[in-house]
Amino acid sequence: MRIRRTRHLLAVTALTALALTACQNGTGVQDEGASQPASDSSTATAQQTGPGAASGSAAGSATGADTKPAGTSSDLADGTSGSTGKGIGKGTATSTGKSTGKGTGTGGTASRVLCNGSNTKVTAQPLARPLNHMLITVTNTGSKLCDLTYWPVLRFDEMQWAPQAAEETQPQAVTSLAPGESGYAGVLLSAADGSGDGGTTAKKLAVAFQGYTPNSDGGASAMPSLPAKGVYYDSSLTVTYWQQDRDDALSW
Known part of the structure; x- marks a missing residue:
């Protein structure tokens, strides 16, 4: 067991x-x-x-x-603003922001033109003093600043030559006219001592304008009125450069 x-x-x-x-x-x-x-x-x-x-x-x-x-x-x-800001102070704008500039320039090519017969009023006035001189006045009738370049190209009646400019009258800068302003050029019609040749009396005058290079086309010409008796000129015919001041146009 x-x-x-x-x-x-x-x-x-x-x-x-x-x-x-x-x-x-x-x-x-x-x-x-x-x-x-x-x-x-x-x-x-x-x-x-x-x-x-x-x-x-x-x-x-x-x-x-x-x-x-x-x-x-x-x-x-x-403040300093980036590309999406609202602008950097007055007068500037960013690429996608709102422009805050209020001024408009007058120096750009889009805001200035050449002065010529289409945007000015032109007069031609013979003067007693200085002797045998005439004053050409150009008034800007347009809405933009216009430039008077070099000197006026004058043609009396059917003359085949153009008077030269007195080099000593060349201004420091181009004569520019704001709307309503006037520019001037003086014209010596004939020699005071009678030394000029081919004297004749003209009944008509055409004033041509130059472009931004010498002797280039500056646009429409002007046809200012002359006195009914006409204007006497000879081979001494000379013009000044365009001037901002009337006295400068008649001081030579």
Whole structure:
């Protein structure tokens, strides 16, 4: 009886050892327990939280980045201004901002033209003093600044030559006329001592204008009236450069 009991105890002990071994090899408790799903859920939660947090952080950063330049741009627009500002003080404009300039220049090519017969009024007046002189007056009747370049090209009646300009009368700068202003040229008609040749009396006068290069076409000519008795001239006929001042035109 003792032997059987001993054998029975040994058998039970062996079975118990086998059961414990089976539990430890990963096919028993681990297959039935909840620890593995819990670990997977925690991992999934951690993974889901990771991108979510990154997305939220990125969104926050993006929002902050968008807001910062806007504020900076606004600050620049009030001072030094960038390309999207409202302007840098008066008289300037940025590429996409509003222009704040109020002035209009008169020195650009778009705002000035040549003076000629189409935008001026021209008169020719013989004078008693200086002797044998005539004054040509040109008044700007247009709406833009106009330039009188070089000297007037005169032609009495059907004359085949043009009088030359007295070089000593050349001004420092081009004579420019604002609307309503006048410019002048003096004409020596004949020699006071009678030394001139080919004297004749003219009934008509054409005044031609030069362009920005000598002897170039400056536009329409003018036909100022002469006295009914005409104007006497000879080979001494000489003109001055256009002058801003009347006295300068008659001082030679």
